[in-house]
Amino acid sequence: MADFLQAFHTALRLIVTFDPDLVEIVLLSLRVSLFAVAIASVIGFGLGGVLAVYRFPGRGAASAVLSALMGLPPVVAGLFVYLLLSNSGPFGVLQLLYTPTAMIIAQVVLVVPIVGALTRQACEDLLEEYEEQLRSLGASSGDIVTTLLWDGRYRLITAVLAGFGRAIAEVGAVMIVGGNIDHVTRTMTTAIALETSKGEIALALALGIVLLLMAFAVNVALMGVRRFASRFAYA
Amino acid sequence: MLLQIDRRTLLGLAVALLLVGASACVGNAEDKFIIVQSTTSTQNSGLFEHILPEFTKKTGIEVRVVAVGTGQALNNAENGDGDVVFVHSKPDEEKFVAEGWGVNRHDVMYNDFVIVGPAADPAKIAGLKVAPEAFKKIAEAQAPFASRGDDSGTNKAELKLWQDAAIDPKSASGKWYLETGSGMGATLNTAVGKRAYALTDRGTWLSFANKDDFKVLVEGDPKLFNQYGVILVNQAKHPNVKAKEGQVFIDWLTGPEGQVSIANYKIDGQQLFFPNAASPKRNDSGRAQ
């Protein structure tokens, strides 16, 4: 109990005083996860839209794989990217290991299935409603994908926010490919892991509280977006 | 129509954002830095926060520490993912060099391991001077013991002690012998949580903040001596290794300034690590080209 109280107290102090170490890791976390989600969304929208609209052999299997990858453990994604970026790996020459870029790549791997599978579902639902009319109007499959993506934009925002939630909260991937290097690749989650391993429970909890606040803010934004959407029957 | 403009500007914005973000990330390539593969126990002790800023101030080289278990550190270095290795498992270090992955190995500092446990001390090991004997008593009492179980320097030292006590703890794995597969700090958290004994390096223990009522129960046995070594990763095996800067670091670490810096690191007035590098290197010592 004492730990919890101390944690809240510490969290408050860190936030209110804009503790420079805290600011640094918060900014890094946001930078890594936001870029990862932006890139993963572009890829995920395309993948999801194509899987929903185009008919090709293996489509069902591809959709199933994409959905299954939503449950990819972050540490596995991290290992996979580590093997690629390691100096003994195929892309070692890029010297990306232990940099924020590597962390972004690992999180892209994690988030693409989430955005992709949710986009595919949203597009499939819309397709049922629209396909006949769009084909009648002369839309090609490509036209249909772009039409559905824009039309489903509020559901897609939800998918993006889900992806962001996953990215900002994971520790396994960024730990392995980032190395948790002080001032370079230390994010909120790896810092929490480190402080925990040092027995600094209250400080770790405090960081956790800050992380939760960020996630809370994201969710409030999500609710606002949804409410706006339904008012115009755009949802 | 507003809609068409919307999509185009969105796309343009997205591309611009990506480029900015990408450039921001890669910007660090110009700074001088080396990557040191080291261990969690060394990091958790806080040593690096103390000595590295001094090194960077003197040489302008940033040191980026990746802290994992000794086994993983050596493995990463074999993959070429580090310029210097700084761990504490001499047999493995010598093997690393013998196999050609490292150029050569230097002593840097030592500290000792201690056996910690709950104040209640169910196996009654407090004050014993022979570590294997303490282990024997723990096994006989079947008192819980938290092991790192992760191929680290600490873990290997611990297993050697069990060997010396002629006991195979792994047969009781999951019963009273708990293998956490984690770093030192995480293992200590588990030990405290399970009221279990644990072997830990003194440095981590002194800086550990979650001791509860645990104490150092056994110390001083020469078998608990813990030697740290530093190795330059062999550039011949991995051309990307920053051999020059890496050597600068090793020279500093084993030289008078680094050694003094190590000795100066104290917690609550207690020194954690004891420098014991050999005398300064001659210029023609085996450096790979």
Next chain:
Amino acid sequence: MLEPVASNRASVSLNGRRTLLPLQIRNLVYEANGKRLIDGLDLHIEDPGVTVIMGPNGAGKSVLLRLMHGLIVPTGGEILWGEKRMDRELARRQAMVFQKPVLLRRSAAANIWHALGLRGIARGDRADRVEGALKLAGLAGRGAAPARVLSGGEQQRLCLARALSLEPSILFLDEPTASLDPASTFAIEELLIDAQHRGVKIIMVTHDVGQARRLARDVLFLHRGRIVEHQKAAGFFERPESETARTFLAGGLVL
């Protein structure tokens, strides 16, 4: 009572474009899920005006419409428009309105704009057509309204106006007023009559016998995937030739 006006110019429509007629269907077969929905159907349509397709539920009316429009592919037989098989070029000269209005989640004007874009209409021309379509739908000045908050009748008028803005030669409708109130139904029918005058060939499925009487120039009566009767409207309603049509018009159940 509104009577369709006959056009004597069979080969060139009023707006100067060549018509797609005659429509010739030979031995059309369509099977799905093991059932034969269209069972060896023959058909010849060459006159302008409104052709109404009627028949009991399950007769295959909607399926036939979709086959004609190229939305589904026949299992057998052929569909020829002016001696030509269906292709992209022909498809671009057709449009269809469905029973339930299908509008995108954007403004009324944006819906028209989007449809014009799909057809490849140059941007410069779109603004005028959008305005014209909105006026036709009775939504002048309300282009910015989200399409899906409009009433059912307004939405369907918008769908019809959207279809007409593409300047099709053939317009298909699948029970367009089935769920609309009389005022909206009237508005839709007005639009159809107007379109017909401007030379659009209309092929429409309806359940509403009164509507068929009001609009039809000729009637196709379908039963069990086949054309049972094809007559001029006046003749069909006065003296239906087939037993099934007679039963249907009298309000009986056709089995």
